[in-house]
Amino acid sequence: MDHLDIKYSGLLYQLYADGVLDVHDMEDINSQQTNMRQNEKLLCLLSRKSVEQFQIFLQHLDNSGQRHIRDVFEHRQGFLYAYISFYTILPVRLYLVMVLVYAVMIY
Numbered sequence: 001m002d003h004l005d006i007k008y009s010g011l012l013y014q015l016y017a018d019g020v021l022d023v024h025d026m027e028d029i030n031s032q033q034t035n036m037r038q039n040e041k042l043l044c045l046l047s048r049k050s051v052e053q054f055q056i057f058l059q060h061l062d063n064s065g066q067r068h069i070r071d072v073f074e075h076r077q078g079f080l081y082a083y084i085s086f087y088t089i090l091p092v093r094l095y096l097v098m099v100l101v102y103a104v105m106i107y
Helices: 011-017 023-030 035-046 051-063 067-074 077-085 090-106
Strands: none
Touching (some): 011 023, 011 051
16 A cells, blocks of 8 residues: 555554644544544644654654655655754645645645
């Protein structure tokens, strides 16, 4: 499977267990009607998290067998590092969400 899988891979629950997501985040994600909407909601929520929480997300992509999604970020290193270095700058954060959504759509 080449798409981001947040449910069956356990990614969502790993993020919850590590405190990246809270109960309200989980409810927001699970209330979405389709897998694509759930993915978009997760990515939107991640754009508001800290750098450390985002790095936990990247680690859990590996742990859940979704290295191919993380590889998309590694091919766009400059933008990822821009996010990590300046994550409080809104345009960069917004661009990160767009890159995440694009990664989900093409893979």
